[in-house]
Amino acid sequence: MNRRELMIKAFKGMVLTGLLPHFSSCLKSGEEKEFLFQLNDKDFNYVQLNLYGGPVRWAFDNFLKPLDENKFIPTKMVGGSFKDSDGDVELNLIKLFGYNVPDFWGLKMKSGVSHSSMLNNMLTIRGIDIKVAGHPHGIINTVRPDSTKPSIQGLISDHSKSPLPSIVFGSNPATRSYHADVRGGLIVPLTEKNLLEVILEPFVLAEEKTLFGRKNKKEKVLQEVLGNLKELKGVDDKYVNELYGSLDLFIDNIEPFLEEYLDILSKYEKLIKSNIRNFDGLGMEKLALKVLDKKGLAEKKTEKEWGRYKIDYQTYLRGDNLEEMLENADLGYLPNQFACTEFLLKRGLSNSLMLSTPNEMGSYIYNCNNQSNVLQKSFSEGRVIPVKDKLTTIQMDSHNTGTIMQMIASFMFYKGLVPCLDRLKTELRSVPVENKTLFDKTLIHLCSEFERIPNDDESGTEHNHRSHTSSFISGSIKKFQICGNIRIGNNETGTIGTTGYVDQLGRHAAPTDVYQSVAEIIGVKSPIPRAEALMKWDGDEIVTNLKELKNVEGVSC
């Protein structure tokens, strides 16, 4: 047998035994570009999870009575679980790490890990006064409180050495508020089928297999061409340096990265699926809802009687088949964004990210089945008809979402969110950076534009633009901290988290203070004057600068 015959036989053998792909990947492995960038030692990752739509967070991280001495007046709709068959709710608190927190934090994820494990690395600033009404203005004030300066994401991106500038997911006023002076940014609509493909696609030189291979001929050509341009424009030219940066990012083949991304995505999807339909702790078993039929709904005279059954404008929960309605519910675009965030952070491609909602209508849950679950009341004609259109989401902007559906939808959302955060934390923790981990060098910021005010008839909630909560999660936050003052309210509105006067500041806490705080932690000079950093570095630990945590006298709205 000559050498040629031997090679042909070996090839056939590999095809038959399925070893060929492994063999070819072995050959390629030496040539593939690593596509992994170290976080610059002066850089810090910043991830803003922007829940645009203003969801209720009373049972999550808007802590209303953290200390025993904080006076708290309970009110309708402010709760974390159902307390009776009618759907009344209550806020049960448990003591964790020295603070009273909603009992949600005592629940466990499907993995067996307690939600409270997240609190170890969390710092919450409550009672921030957004001052302006309406979603767009509220979120602009949060993301870019000074319209003449870059948004917080843009500021970080401008000072960063990461290969890519800020990446902003979603399409809403939060994403449109993004502004950078120097490096631009990439806004990725969530309607795109594959988020990572949109980000990496500009860096793929398709069908050019040898570009970064051993022969490396084309890279040599490109290096030579850029050398000419460097000679033309000088070594400090921004455009030429950006071309060199692009060359670092070019890859021959996007497929392995998309495969990796899809693998991560499926893990987040499974995580959400296995957690959101676990209703332990919500008290759903206590519910014995009235079944609203056409006659029943038409007979009822006021929203006081059926307001809490509302799920959207003019549509009502029928009350006898909740499970069927929630059967296929999911968290929409959340897993895609978490998967992309994990990929980008672990590979060091960008250090400034915003996760957000697909449009102006941020939703807790998507894909609710409503074929036979809801009834619609036509106010103009006094008729009641079953809804035929497919209702797909339960909105965060819950003006018309009554107590029952709001409680269930927000519970499901946070039950899905915490495991995603937990996975991201674990993954970042597995990446060493000098003598720390990537989680220590990352600040995750949970925020929305404002909190909410419950309606008297429990048919929904209105905007509370005088209340904003920002929670931060990082490996450098080494103990659970809560700060900021809120008002106690009165017997009419109760305690709902409205901003309280802060003696230390001589005013209410403002969104500019949050901007300043993030800039302080990231190590970037904030361009906004007359604002106080509410967080600071104490050695290698992030601690709050705001020493007050009071419920002060004053009405809630």
Add this chain to the structure above:
Amino acid sequence: MLRILIFFLISFRLFAQDYDEIKGNVISRPERFASRYFIRNTLIEIFGKEASEVIDKNYFKAGKQVGGPCDIYEQVYHDHDKMVDPTRECPGGKPASKFPMFPDSNILRSSHMMKTCYELVYKGPFAKRLLREKKFEETLSQSFYPYGGDEKLKGILKKSLLSKDEEERRKALLTYCLSPGWQTL
């Protein structure tokens, strides 16, 4: 009177010197890149209409990064659903009308530019005509810099521009395509 005038002139000069020291006596202006419409049209003129697919796919569609808002009032349809000029269409709706008029230089714009030029020069038949030109140097210069401004570039690329070797010429063409001079306003 004369004393006052001399005093005024001296103090004015001193003030101007101070100002020079603070501000620097060279006026600098940041480079302003042209919008995607200008880049697209120029590259089509140079590489031919057949190249429009490569340009649109790799450069034009990234309007947010490469600049050039669409004009929603300029859309003209024929046969009800076909645009007279599809590049004037606002893909994705209204947001495309808010793309920046002049893009900031950023790594994404640079990568789009590099990918486009690379594909035009090294893939497909788009560069063939240019590479075969007898007066290669002159054609290249006239195509990218019809009003001059490429003298220094010509000096740097002298060897490649005068060469008959296709690979050398490709390098020169790619350098011209990527050079910022013709892309800026």
